[in-house]
Amino acid sequence: MDEELDIETLDPRKDVRGAAEVKELLRASGLDAEADIQVFVVARNRSRIVACAGLAEDVVKCVTIAAEYRGSSLALRLMNEIHHLAMKRGQSHLFLYTKPCNVTLFEGCGFHKLVEVLGHACLMENTPVGIKDYCDSLNAFRQPGQRIGCVVLNANPFTLGHLYLVRQALRQCDWLHVFVVSEDASAISYADRLELVRAGLAGMERLTVHGGSRYLISKATFPSYFIKDACVVEACGTAIDLLIFRRYIAPALGITHRFIGTEPFCRLTRKYNEDMFEWLENVSEEGQPVHVVEIPRLEVAGHPVSASEVRRLLAKGDFVTMASLVPPTTLACLRAKYAFRTQPQEDDYATEIIEVE
């Protein structure tokens, strides 16, 4: 029966009719065709689409197979095709979201379970050594101590507020690991953000700055974070990211405490912070609990310092006011590389969202 099927790719942006067919097929399985999918792999029986799998950069989602074809090796063929397609697009490390009931099916297609939010969703990756290798590499940076802290920054850009948070956290632990979100979806590039964090924290002791990874606040683990105007977070939007942190990253470095700044602006970030208490501190979850410590945001002239405010000032070219909110290294970089942005960019306003701690 498999032999009758043609497997092909479909660009939902160009093939409007095909996109509608896929949407219908997904709807029948209770799934939404997500807007960020760049390409679908579909199986057609004569001209009818009977199965599909979507690819959004390195994340595979919106996978469904019409009932009459389940149990055949169609899933394997589909995933095989997705792998080849992704390789051609430069993505060899893939992540997959699926319902827990389908985990076994995808294990047969070369995916390995990362974490499951019981009953809701499961994140998988297409290698047996992905998270393991990552944790092994982190292990090299383990430091001795009773209280090992962690701060995760987007730092878009690095401000005095971030510096304050780090200093406060350092006072409460023996060693602090600072991670910079590596997803390049912010106004300031990842390379620059990382550089500004290093520059801003230069000379400080008992501290390690780490580049980010796909496993920590990325489009793979926490997609809603990167969707503009996402007011609603799916039930497990934050859980997957936090569970990976708790079960893999924290143990690799021996992290006992995670520090966050209070979030007065962004609803999404506030929810993320709230969820942290549930997923990191809760004793009934698998894995050693991590204590969450909330530190009040730094205020300058009565206002909490925020990176979004800095970006607004950048858009206006107001480096004078900005100087009171960022360290000199950040100011210099923005002046040199980002000053051309005198028009407000779309993400300056939507983004209360792209600001974590």
Added chain:
Amino acid sequence: MKKLRRSMLFIPGSNAAMLSTAFVYRPDSIMFDLEDAVALREKDSARLLVFHTLRLTAYHGIETVVRINPLDTPYGLMDLDAAVRGGAEIVRLPKTDCAEDIHRLEREVDRIERECGREHGSTRLMAAIESASGVVNAVAIATASPRMDSIALAGFDYVVDMQTQRGDGMELFYARCAILHAARAAKIDAFDVVFSDVNDDEGFLKEANFAKRLGFNGKSLINPRQIELLHQAYAPTEQEVLKAQRIVHAAEEAESQGLGVVSLNGKMVDAPVVLNAQRILALAKPAFVQA
């Protein structure tokens, strides 16, 4: 006694599972396909899979054929390396249109045998005719080289070239006859087309019987289920077997008595008739005999 070659099972060279297990079906020959059954991006992988599979001892008792890509593709020559060095008995050349195609193939096979130390002449050739030109040049192709082992008709591409479609078989009639005659004149074997509807046993048997009647040595198969059906079609009737036994017995008698002529029931029996009787007995050996 000539080897039985009723069934030639096509196995896609890119399918590791099938390559590992095809020998259990016991066809008379196995054809590892590097051409149409293999997607472009898997050509390199299939080539090596077939190379290593050829060396499996499980395949040493079965006749092995490798269908390479045409020599004017980026894959053909490397496929040929894999086939010859891997130890395939026969190389099948698709889209053979003229004798020169065989000559070119032969030159390359000569070279590779030399390079890898394989006995010169041990690699034999099968020409697949897939076009009108091929049919028209069948005799030249069949006699193009001492390495020529057999000639096969590939129905699908042929009917496209003829600007028609597969139907009740009439569209293949001339091609079948031409190829058969070329094969017999050159004293090599002839193979009939693939029957692609794996669920239509009746249709398959009808075509198999027709091919047998015309005189084809065997048929290309794409599904192991067709092997047993085909062997049954080729099995002689009980009557044919009895008659053949009498002829062979008479021939043996004549030889033991040092007589130059074989006679049965007062009539002289020619050498070709004896050979045919032996062929019938060979076909009868595998257990099934039609009532």
Added chain:
Amino acid sequence: MKIKKEAICGTLESNDLLVKVVPFGGLQVSIYSEVMRQFGARIREVVDETLKQMNVSQGKFVIEDKGALDCAIRARVQTAVLRGCDSEELDWKGL
């Protein structure tokens, strides 16, 4: 031979294996198999032998086996190496 780019070869169908390779400073081979206990050692032996024959000194290999025979293991590993080195030059004697 040095692996220059990421490459993948094979499938996860029964009796087959999937070989993934990426450039790496040294030589690292990880093998995963449903029949690890019975055949893990044999799979490793065949892989090591194949890599040695091709003179592969650098590359990180991840192999997911689904019960493949030695011949499939050799073929898939060799093809992955060739793809990873962006080469089609086969040293037949080396095989």
